[in-house]
Amino acid sequence: MRLGVLDVGSNTVHLLVVDAHPGARPLPAYSHKAELRLAELLDADGAISDAGVDRLIATLHEAIEVAEDKGVEDVLPFATSAVREAANGEDVLRRVAQETGFELRVLSGEDEARLTFLAARRWFGWSAGRLLVLDIGGGSLEIAYGLDEEPDAAASLPLGAGRLTSSGLPGDPPGADAIRALRRRVRAEIAKVVSDFTRYGAPDHVVGTSKTFRQLARITGAARSGDGLYVLRELERKKLEEWVPKLAAMPVQERAGLPGVSEGRARQLLAGALVAEAAMDLFGVDSLEICPWALREGVILRRLDHLPPG
Numbered sequence: 001m002r003l004g005v006l007d008v009g010s011n012t013v014h015l016l017v018v019d020a021h022p023g024a025r026p027l028p029a030y031s032h033k034a035e036l037r038l039a040e041l042l043d044a045d046g047a048i049s050d051a052g053v054d055r056l057i058a059t060l061h062e063a064i065e066v067a068e069d070k071g072v073e074d075v076l077p078f079a080t081s082a083v084r085e086a087a088n089g090e091d092v093l094r095r096v097a098q099e100t101g102f103e104l105r106v107l108s109g110e111d112e113a114r115l116t117f118l119a120a121r122r123w124f125g126w127s128a129g130r131l132l133v134l135d136i137g138g139g140s141l142e143i144a145y146g147l148d149e150e151p152d153a154a155a156s157l158p159l160g161a162g163r164l165t166s167s168g169l170p171g172d173p174p175g176a177d178a179i180r181a182l183r184r185r186v187r188a189e190i191a192k193v194v195s196d197f198t199r200y201g202a203p204d205h206v207v208g209t210s211k212t213f214r215q216l217a218r219i220t221g222a223a224r225s226g227d228g229l230y231v232l233r234e235l236e237r238k239k240l241e242e243w244v245p246k247l248a249a250m251p252v253q254e255r256a257g258l259p260g261v262s263e264g265r266a267r268q269l270l271a272g273a274l275v276a277e278a279a280m281d282l283f284g285v286d287s288l289e290i291c292p293w294a295l296r297e298g299v300i301l302r303r304l305d306h307l308p309p310g
Contacts (some may be wrong), residue, residue, distance in 0.1 A: 109156020
């Protein structure tokens with residue numbers, strides 16, 4: 001069957017269309033995304049502005065048309081931290097339902113971590129042993145650890161690259177004091193949960209998912225996305241540590257010229273690098289492998305798990 005997963009994230013609204021059935025690997029058929037930056041469309045009270053809701057609804061209508069054009073049988077719509085934490089989140093969901101017909105499922109941070117972990121486990125298989133999965137989104141950082149398909153520990157922290165850029169890195173490039181303050185803030189937040197994971201023992205394999213990790217791996221020397229899904233891509237902490245001061249000194253336009261860095265994500269790259277560096281350091285990770293699958297694939301896999309075979 002042809003499924004569509006519609007992800008209303010902090011940065012983008014992304015429709016991923018796949019051909020899938022139980023017991024088989026979902027095959028990507030089409031990808032449609034629009035940059036919305038909901039996390040940056042909040043008013044002083046933490047609510048998504050009327051203009052932001054209008055843009056969201058228009059973007060969803062566009063995604064619905066694409067899904068219909070591509071022959072999607074079932075759409076799985078969900079929202080993450082931007083809607084989850086908005087002061088008017090319930091009103092936003094009500095308007096979306098009334099004007100688009102979509103009942104957006106709002107995932108908790110722990111749901112995000114668990115579904116992303118499922119995707120990574122299915123990608124790497126049982127032979128990967130104990131997995132530690134790190135996922136930097138626009139609004140939050142998800143961490144999960146475990147041996148099975150359900151993680152033993154999962155956490156979500158308010159350390160998304162978009163959120164931190166908006167709240168903690170003014171200027172282009174930002175000043176040294178702001179960067180230092182954000183670095184302290186990030187490390188203090190991550191340090192609060194490290195023991196929740198390390199008490200289970202050292203992981204056998206550490207995985208990074210999300211656009212932020214892919215871009216950081218690319219600028220530190222990993223293969224291009226065009227080289228295919230199955231090429232090994234790693235991010236080494238030592239190389240990342242060398243790049244953080246370089247990114248801090250670059251204006252956004254210069255970052256956008258780096259290999260693999262999109263113009264829309266260039267502003268958030270420094271904040272993402274600070275989070276990735278802190279997580280790898282505090283968890284004692286020298287190198288991690290980039291996983292092509294993440295939250296959207298986890299949502300699809302969970303849906304397939306509940307379908308009858310055949």
